[in-house]
Amino acid sequence: MARSSTAASRLANARPDSLRSAGDGSLSREQKLELYYYMRLTRSLEERLVNLYRQTKVVGGLFRSLGQEADAEGSAYALDRSKGDVLSPLIRNLGSMLVQGAKPNEIIKQYMAKGDSPTRGRELNIHYGDLVRGFIGQISHLGDMVPVMAGVTLSFKMRKQDRVGLVYVGDGATSTGAFHEGINFAAVQRCPLVVVVENNGYAYSTPLKKQTAAKQLVDKAIGYGIAGEQADGNDVIATYEATKRAVDRARAGGGVTLVELITYRRKGHAEHDNQSYVPPGEIDRWASENDPIDRYAKRLLSEGEGGGGGFDQSQLAATDKRVLEEIDRATDEAEASPMPDPTDALVGIYADPPAIAPLWFRQGIKSAVDVHERPSSWGTHDV
Amino acid sequence: MARSSTAASRLANARPDSLRSAGDGSLSREQKLELYYYMRLTRSLEERLVNLYRQTKVVGGLFRSLGQEADAEGSAYALDRSKGDVLSPLIRNLGSMLVQGAKPNEIIKQYMAKGDSPTRGRELNIHYGDLVRGFIGQISHLGDMVPVMAGVTLSFKMRKQDRVGLVYVGDGATSTGAFHEGINFAAVQRCPLVVVVENNGYAYSTPLKKQTAAKQLVDKAIGYGIAGEQADGNDVIATYEATKRAVDRARAGGGVTLVELITYRRKGHAEHDNQSYVPPGEIDRWASENDPIDRYAKRLLSEGEGGGGGFDQSQLAATDKRVLEEIDRATDEAEASPMPDPTDALVGIYADPPAIAPLWFRQGIKSAVDVHERPSSWGTHDV
Amino acid sequence: MSEVTYLEAIREALFEEMDRDENVFCLGEDIGAYGGAFKVTEGLMAKYGEERVIDTPISEAAIIGAAAGAAHMGMRPVCEMQFIDFISTGYDMLTNYVATARYRSMLPCPMVVRGPSGGYVRGGPFHSQNPEAAFLHTPGLKIVYPATASDAKGLLKSAIRDEDCVLYFEHKYLYRRIKEQMPDGDHLTPIGKARIAREGKDVSIITYAATVWKALEAAEQLEKEDGLSVEVIDLRTILPMDDEAIIATVKKTNRVLIVHEDTRTGGVAGEITARINENAFEWLDAPVLRVTAADVPLPYSPPLEDYVLPQTSDIVLGLRKLAAY
Amino acid sequence: MSEVTYLEAIREALFEEMDRDENVFCLGEDIGAYGGAFKVTEGLMAKYGEERVIDTPISEAAIIGAAAGAAHMGMRPVCEMQFIDFISTGYDMLTNYVATARYRSMLPCPMVVRGPSGGYVRGGPFHSQNPEAAFLHTPGLKIVYPATASDAKGLLKSAIRDEDCVLYFEHKYLYRRIKEQMPDGDHLTPIGKARIAREGKDVSIITYAATVWKALEAAEQLEKEDGLSVEVIDLRTILPMDDEAIIATVKKTNRVLIVHEDTRTGGVAGEITARINENAFEWLDAPVLRVTAADVPLPYSPPLEDYVLPQTSDIVLGLRKLAAY
Numbered sequence A, B: 001m002a003r004s005s006t007a008a009s010r011l012a013n014a015r016p017d018s019l020r021s022a023g024d025g026s027l028s029r030e031q032k033l034e035l036y037y038y039m040r041l042t043r044s045l046e047e048r049l050v051n052l053y054r055q056t057k058v059v060g061g062l063f064r065s066l067g068q069e070a071d072a073e074g075s076a077y078a079l080d081r082s083k084g085d086v087l088s089p090l091i092r093n094l095g096s097m098l099v100q101g102a103k104p105n106e107i108i109k110q111y112m113a114k115g116d117s118p119t120r121g122r123e124l125n126i127h128y129g130d131l132v133r134g135f136i137g138q139i140s141h142l143g144d145m146v147p148v149m150a151g152v153t154l155s156f157k158m159r160k161q162d163r164v165g166l167v168y169v170g171d172g173a174t175s176t177g178a179f180h181e182g183i184n185f186a187a188v189q190r191c192p193l194v195v196v197v198e199n200n201g202y203a204y205s206t207p208l209k210k211q212t213a214a215k216q217l218v219d220k221a222i223g224y225g226i227a228g229e230q231a232d233g234n235d236v237i238a239t240y241e242a243t244k245r246a247v248d249r250a251r252a253g254g255g256v257t258l259v260e261l262i263t264y265r266r267k268g269h270a271e272h273d274n275q276s277y278v279p280p281g282e283i284d285r286w287a288s289e290n291d292p293i294d295r296y297a298k299r300l301l302s303e304g305e306g307g308g309g310g311f312d313q314s315q316l317a318a319t320d321k322r323v324l325e326e327i328d329r330a331t332d333e334a335e336a337s338p339m340p341d342p343t344d345a346l347v348g349i350y351a352d353p354p355a356i357a358p359l360w361f362r363q364g365i366k367s368a369v370d371v372h373e374r375p376s377s378w379g380t381h382d383v
Numbered sequence C, D: 001m002s003e004v005t006y007l008e009a010i011r012e013a014l015f016e017e018m019d020r021d022e023n024v025f026c027l028g029e030d031i032g033a034y035g036g037a038f039k040v041t042e043g044l045m046a047k048y049g050e051e052r053v054i055d056t057p058i059s060e061a062a063i064i065g066a067a068a069g070a071a072h073m074g075m076r077p078v079c080e081m082q083f084i085d086f087i088s089t090g091y092d093m094l095t096n097y098v099a100t101a102r103y104r105s106m107l108p109c110p111m112v113v114r115g116p117s118g119g120y121v122r123g124g125p126f127h128s129q130n131p132e133a134a135f136l137h138t139p140g141l142k143i144v145y146p147a148t149a150s151d152a153k154g155l156l157k158s159a160i161r162d163e164d165c166v167l168y169f170e171h172k173y174l175y176r177r178i179k180e181q182m183p184d185g186d187h188l189t190p191i192g193k194a195r196i197a198r199e200g201k202d203v204s205i206i207t208y209a210a211t212v213w214k215a216l217e218a219a220e221q222l223e224k225e226d227g228l229s230v231e232v233i234d235l236r237t238i239l240p241m242d243d244e245a246i247i248a249t250v251k252k253t254n255r256v257l258i259v260h261e262d263t264r265t266g267g268v269a270g271e272i273t274a275r276i277n278e279n280a281f282e283w284l285d286a287p288v289l290r291v292t293a294a295d296v297p298l299p300y301s302p303p304l305e306d307y308v309l310p311q312t313s314d315i316v317l318g319l320r321k322l323a324a325y
């Protein structure tokens, strides 16, 4: 059982074109269109954030998943929200959060550090979660979410709940001790956990070959005694199917699966990164030949009725339009939102006490910078 | 190259008897006898320590490698001391230190916390090292020596030295984040490092199946993209040969090898452990059927002249005698050694300053417990 | 009822809380079949089974991280570090993930991390640590360190019920050396409240954990030999600190000696001194002094360990200096 | 010579030391081809090659551990943490292995761990940390935290030459905001020596890193508005602490405000307060006070971050309170 996908995992030196092409799973027409919707929503939302970033309305850095929409969305789609499945995204998995029900206005408010954003201005970008909708907010320290999700899924097992967890890590994050300890712990406990390794070729500027000497990341499954799956991360149906197998295995008591999705990070680590370390032509090649939305749209348009496809262009265009309207509304709402009240900073470190007292030099002072003008030599954000 | 030993590593569910039996490498008669000497020295020295422990002359716990002498000694013997190879032992690798030139009197003094022990009473049992002789002292935190040895061997590579490093970890220590980060780092850098995983079936009371879901630990090599070797850890020639292949590979620029040596811990984690968690009969079976010294002695006695063996009983008996004399002398010396001078505790935290000043309430006081009798309610050692 | 040791008190707390709340479970290395390196969890697995008493791989970061994940879902995990020294490998997980979960993500993380701590046992540098100062610096964590058997029980029960993460340090020197009759019923020691271990009026000692007993010995000696009345405050909780109790004793005796077993620089005594300065400076008739371990990794040989760790005689000297000030 | 920024000063130190000693090498995430997240190491790989400027996997514990191993063999590794917040995952390696190597095993471990630290940059809870207090508690480590460009250079060069492990925290807010002409020649700032950043006689501020500049602003304001003369001590080295300089300023002004950007409880200010109490209590005309961050994980939204971190106005209030005492 634990070795069920040795065949897939043996595909040495896999490159997107060498991966087996996917069927269409058993997705209904509505689901297929919904998948398209999430991919488009992710891309357009990030594009809107780029605009806001250029207008300096975003506080801090901006992270893109351009060209990786198929992997986060396809894999998250394999979970069953009605059963209470839970995932934990990383910085390039905005799409997976949207699939679980995160809303564009929340995301924009987070990026704008607004007081009514999900974290009330405490955490940045997409670092937030909602257990009710089934996603848990990441912290920056890579790898740490793997043990956490091992524990989340351990609780499913202990309570005999029919729930599955999914945690994302990048190729870079597989080098962390936390990844190792977490996946091993979950493997021994046979937790219902899917570990999706998004292999996008880079960790910041570091190419895969400086991250690991392994030929392929799915090989790590062997050392943990767990199942491995590998799929073309730019084929949304393939990522869906590979993850679905893993989710089904987890739900059936088969324990942990490591799913390697092979994709490519077309933008820099964050918006400021000029990607000078990328070999010339590489990005263009992926953009022109292997864009996951282009590929999926083509497929939706060309597929015959029998396969559940055969959409026409106007249906996709209507989705694109709907997405933009949604994002417009979200932007308006976010822009109109207030910044946090400074003293909210003192609330909620503990359940008891629910708030701490201001320090003596701040007693009665509501905002540090209102009372005393910030000297011009002390700017604001520019990490 | 990195997969050179896939054959060995594929030996699923290996048990000692299913492992291929070893040749005799290319060891000379003298070397064969020397290997016997080290195994006997290790065992007898530990037996002496047990006596001292029962006499409460040992401070703290006592750790045995009974039944594991073949793996530490055989593997360490594969290093080339004349080239400046370095190893880092764990608690059950006393034998590897002896091979590198550690002396029984040092070991006994360490266990007795003497002032002229290698660490001057600062660290316990075999936690000490000597770079000149080529071994580095471990700390208690399992896994931490793997990154350290990655760095030691990185320096060999940077300086183009013809040296190899070897680090021991137990089956339990493979679960640590430090092990993972260190072996991966060394793998990417192609450091001349051999990682010996001593699989003795238990980590304290925890059996292997609760430590990892992997069928065999050598499988972990695959996930790191490094070579793997597996050998019967109770066959000293087999451990020597497997490790020798790894050492040769490292020296030739072939990078890291993970060597799994399959053995069995016949004593408890430490002397106080009653091994109640061990299935009945298991220990006896290993003791009667698979004692590494018995096996090796038998082999030395039965081998024909041509193979370099054919020793007679008197030669082995002479070695046994020599070992006991050595240990007697070492014990006498250790017993006669002074305890440390209390104020030596303040020396050598930094190079600069070379010593710290005593705290104000200790100024002019040489020994805390001389000036003020320790209340009877405050005992001494009994961890 | 008969007296129970500090160690048995901890075990009683575990049994009672696991009985009370099915969400409570234990995880750690060798805590199940073996009952733990010090046998604290002995009998637990036999009663509650492998699902609720989990023998884990050697992975402190995963133990703590998995506890956090389970705690998010409403479980009440109690993690054992085989020796508290190994909590260092979970430092990131505790300070960055666990401590901030409620604040940054409104996610409760009710869990306990406990383990044998402290020296005076010839354990050497890696089996004798006192890690409280390393975590004092982390808002979002709570830290308790009981000195008596009844507090060992009462604080562990409170820690398990707390809505946040509590680091529960238990002093291994005290495990089998002190005994006490347990209070009746559902005994809870409140987190955040110090205890007056001995009333006095001339000089105060503020301390916690094993050195509470040394402080009491020194106090007795001073009463006998110098006729001085020494108050001993046992903090019990290190974070959040009981400022009220600290200020009260300063106002009463006007002279304070802080004693801890941990090394001096960056230890908890500094924080206490700062709080006294801020809140009760006018009440001080003498400087706040510290008796602590010397700033070295704790050596293992008896003469060295004895020299490095604070002894009763040191406290006596400190008290005399303060009294004479 | 033209002025160089704090960031360029760090880079100059790296180039000079790598030139001077072939045993010096750098390792860290994205420091090579990319030149580091903040471009501190830009140009280094081009000059010294991949062997001496190593792009590592995302493995802080391995970076630190490997540095230790190389240092044992006589190399002089300089580790970069991409953000100093990630040093937490190397906490065990630093405090247990590195810090104790000389003491327990007589093995030198000369290495530097450096990285962008500190807030005021909207970095949120995991890109703004000040980890000095977490390590203050570890004998065997040294800690420096420069406030000026020339100290940034001089301390890094000294750290690389030190025979022990030095944690070198560089404040990312200062990277490109301050500039200075570098002293000529082989400029070394001694480790363990504080600096009088501004002479004064009425009140003292003891601080380090970015808040040195806020302290100087507040001092100026007080001089102008209140006619008070404020002395500002820039510690530069946190461990070992320069007791002499601390005592000297106490004896001079008799009033001390300690300022740090880090959270309050368990921060460095407590230790300084304790040392002042022990060594110069009689010289105090007022309690030692602290202006620090509030005890919360640092939030990211500007109004929150501004509220949590110490501002110049807070220091002004603190100084006025002390002066009026």
Ligand SMILES: Cc1ncc(C[n+]2csc(CCOP(=O)(O)OP(=O)(O)O)c2C)c(N)n1
Binding pocket: A090, A091, A092, A140, A141, A142, A169, A170, A171, A172, A173, A174, A176, A198, A200, A202, A203, A204, A265, A269, D029, D058, D059, D060, D082, D083, D086, D089
């Ligand atoms: C423990 C830790 N070390 C360093 C970093 C800094 N860092 C943030 S993202 C990143 C690269 C991540 O690469 P990868 O895991 O491949 O994810 P990707 O960005 O490609 O999606 C690094 C080094 C971090 N967040 N955590």
Ligand SMILES: Cc1ncc(C[n+]2csc(CCOP(=O)(O)OP(=O)(O)O)c2C)c(N)n1
Binding pocket: B092, B140, B141, B142, B169, B170, B171, B172, B173, B174, B176, B198, B200, B202, B203, B204, B265, B269, C029, C058, C059, C060, C082, C083, C086, C089
């Ligand atoms: C990080 C860490 N966690 C826990 C321990 C406590 N501990 C000491 S030895 C041991 C078991 C080690 O098992 P293994 O690695 O298999 O080595 P063996 O004793 O079998 O040789 C444990 C859990 C430790 N030393 N370090």
Ligand SMILES: [Mg+2]
Binding pocket: A170, A171, A172, A198, A199, A200, A201, A202, A203, A204
């Ligand atoms: Mg990546």
Ligand SMILES: [Mg+2]
Binding pocket: B170, B171, B172, B198, B199, B200, B201, B202, B203, B204
């Ligand atoms: Mg073992």
